[in-house]
Amino acid sequence: MPGTGTPSDLVVEAEGLVKRFGETEALRGLDLAVERGTVLGVLGPNGAGKTTAVRILTTLLRADGGRAVIDGVDVATDPARVRARIGLTGQYAAVDERLTARENLDLVGRFYRMSPKDAAARAQELLERFTLVDAADRVLGGFSGGMRRRIDIAMSLVARPVVLFLDEPTTGLDPRSRLAMWDLIEELVAEGVTTLLTTQYLDEADRLAERIVVIDHGHAIAQGTPDELKDLVGGARVEIRLDAHGSDGDAVVAALGELRSPGGGPAMHDGLLHVPVRPTTTAPDVVRALDAAGVTIHDVSVERPTLDDVFMTLTGHAAEDEGGEG
Amino acid sequence: MAATTTTTADVRHDELPSGPLWALRDSWNEARRHLRAVPRSPELLVFATLQPIMFVLLFNYVFGGSVKLPGGGTYTQFLIPGVFAQTVVFGSAFTGIGLAEDLSKGFIDRLRSLPISQSAVLVGRTMSDMVRNILTFGVMLGVAFAIGFRFQGGIARGVLASLLLLAFSYSFSWIQALIGLSVSSVEAANSAGFIWMFPLTFVSSAFVPTENMTPWLRWIAERNPFTIVTNAARALYSGAPAGNLVWSSLAWAAGITVLFAFLAIRKFGNSASR
Numbered sequence: 131m132p133g134t135g136t137p138s139d140l141v142v143e144a145e146g147l148v149k150r151f152g153e154t155e156a157l158r159g160l161d162l163a164v165e166r167g168t169v170l171g172v173l174g175p176n177g178a179g180k181t182t183a184v185r186i187l188t189t190l191l192r193a194d195g196g197r198a199v200i201d202g203v204d205v206a207t208d209p210a211r212v213r214a215r216i217g218l219t220g221q222y223a224a225v226d227e228r229l230t231a232r233e234n235l236d237l238v239g240r241f242y243r244m245s246p247k248d249a250a251a252r253a254q255e256l257l258e259r260f261t262l263v264d265a266a267d268r269v270l271g272g273f274s275g276g277m278r279r280r281i282d283i284a285m286s287l288v289a290r291p292v293v294l295f296l297d298e299p300t301t302g303l304d305p306r307s308r309l310a311m312w313d314l315i316e317e318l319v320a321e322g323v324t325t326l327l328t329t330q331y332l333d334e335a336d337r338l339a340e341r342i343v344v345i346d347h348g349h350a351i352a353q354g355t356p357d358e359l360k361d362l363v364g365g366a367r368v369e370i371r372l373d374a375h376g377s378d379g380d381a382v383v384a385a386l387g388e389l390r391s392p393g394g395g396p397a398m399h400d401g402l403l404h405v406p407v408r409p410t411t412t413a414p415d416v417v418r419a420l421d422a423a424g425v426t427i428h429d430v431s432v433e434r435p436t437l438d439d440v441f442m443t444l445t446g447h448a449a450e451d452e453g454g455e456g
Numbered sequence: 457m458a459a460t461t462t463t464t465a466d467v468r469h470d471e472l473p474s475g476p477l478w479a480l481r482d483s484w485n486e487a488r489r490h491l492r493a494v495p496r497s498p499e500l501l502v503f504a505t506l507q508p509i510m511f512v513l514l515f516n517y518v519f520g521g522s523v524k525l526p527g528g529g530t531y532t533q534f535l536i537p538g539v540f541a542q543t544v545v546f547g548s549a550f551t552g553i554g555l556a557e558d559l560s561k562g563f564i565d566r567l568r569s570l571p572i573s574q575s576a577v578l579v580g581r582t583m584s585d586m587v588r589n590i591l592t593f594g595v596m597l598g599v600a601f602a603i604g605f606r607f608q609g610g611i612a613r614g615v616l617a618s619l620l621l622l623a624f625s626y627s628f629s630w631i632q633a634l635i636g637l638s639v640s641s642v643e644a645a646n647s648a649g650f651i652w653m654f655p656l657t658f659v660s661s662a663f664v665p666t667e668n669m670t671p672w673l674r675w676i677a678e679r680n681p682f683t684i685v686t687n688a689a690r691a692l693y694s695g696a697p698a699g700n701l702v703w704s705s706l707a708w709a710a711g712i713t714v715l716f717a718f719l720a721i722r723k724f725g726n727s728a729s730r
Binding site for chain 2: 188189190201210211213214215216218220221222223224225226227228229233237238240241242243269285289292
């Protein structure tokens with residue numbers, strides 16, 4: 131596996147997962163690994179096999195081939211012990227709308243064998259954590275999609291899972307709720323909740339995940355940090371607007387020196403000098419290098435490829451416009 | 457924040473207890489989830505109760521004058537056990553509809569990802585539907601008494617007849633559970649749950665004596681388990697000799713429960729949201 135940690139740091143470890151539905155091969159040898167305390171983003175279009183993978187890892191579905199281990203426990207041979215370790219927030223907000231937020235949380239606590247007293251205390255703790263105290267005792271029926279999602283995620287955290295599975299957590303949310311959900315997930319991550327997140331939104335994976343596995347047609351086609359993935363399509367480039375008094379393009383290129391990427395030469399587009407640079411280059415790096423060489427310019431920006439570019443390059447199609455089942 | 461960190465020191469993920477008593481507690485918690493909802497949507501209960509009341513009144517006053525009973529006796533005393541039986545059996549459809557709803561909303565996924573007894577979800581659901589059925593039954597009994605129906609065989613036999621009907625309806629909850637887990641939507645669960653119960657309950661002795669039917673229909677009606685249960689309840693309510701009817705009814709209820717609980721629980725293990 132490509133994970134950088136030792137094997138014991140891997141909370142989720144899946145190798146060669148295969149799943150067929152009749153003629154359709156939903157997964158064809160998918161590998162996944164999530165290190166403790168990190169977020170893995172599983173990125174792919176609808177029908178890529180994301181949800182199937184989550185269902186196998188959360189014991190809802192049996193794989194036809196391959197092996198998956200959660201926190202050292204095999205999902206196929208010991209599903210009950212896996213269930214004790216995981217929290218699942220699926221594609222729908224799985225809350226009981228006829229109950230209140232408190233009752234929903236309390237129910238999950240009791241299902242985790244907590245005493246009524248402990249379950250109630252844990253529910254209160256989570257209501258406070260998710261700032262739901264004011265709405266705690268209202269029936270969920272009239273709540274917004276964003277609120278339901280928050281309660282949904284709170285329910286997944288009742289038993290302090292070893293790993294949290296979030297299957298397309300912002301699908302169907304309005305833009306404002308989506309941003310709020312991103313904030314919430316970032317907070318959880320900061321608190322150290324190990325998370326496997328599936329998404330078809332590139333900006334979501336980019337913002338939330340430390341590592342990303344891009345899957346298409348049931349297997350991984352690329353993986354790495356968001357920046358590593360972006361490097362696959364050519365890394366970063368600086369765009370420099372030359373000084374009106376005629377700063378010398380060749381001098382600028384020479385001044386960039388070590389910052390330049392080995393691949394590709396400089397080019398002029400629309401009055402801007404484009405120079406491919408190493409992926410870690412920042413605008414201040416460029417300014418310092420130019421200053422040191424005594425070259426003046428008018429303006430500079432560093433452009434990085436988006437995950438859209440990555441997806442396009444890897445699959446030949448965009449991520450968000452393919453139909454079919456998740 | 458302490459509330460959500462993944463420190464597992466205080467949660468023993470490997471020592472969650474299990475066993476029959478825990479399965480029972482899981483079932484109770486699941487049943488309570490549904491029972492809590494009952495008083496919150498009283499209109500559901502009102503309509504679920506109005507329908508059988510209408511059936512009692514409509515059948516009694518519309519057909520009452522024109523149905524000849526071979527054995528004599530009043531049509532009210534004949535009809536009411538049939539309406540009771542049909543109502544409790546129709547009430548079992550709630551089980552399938554409710555499960556299909558949980559399935560479509562992803563709640564079944566949530567339950568299946570929890571370390572609970574997997575059969576508890578269905579046991580809890582069928583038990584809570586039974587409670588709802590008992591409430592409806594009580595109201596119906598009141599209306600029946602108001603229009604002249606009596607426990608002519610005494611209180612004990614009347615109670616036994618009522619329990620027999622409820623047990624039969626419970627077994628049908630398991631058929632409906634299998635249907636609810638098998639169909640692709642709540643609407644489908646509604647149609648698939650009800651459609652076959654019309655011939656089942658009408659080609660029977662529930663509303664008219666089978667003696668008045670054409671021979672082939674009568675042949676079917678008399679072998680219909682629904683006829684057997686209706687006749688058993690009718691005999692017990694009226695104080696007539698019930699013979700083997702009570703035992704046959706119980707055997708049907710037990711047989712259906714065992715078979716369909718097995719099938720439904722197996723189906724539950726493979727079910728997933730759609």
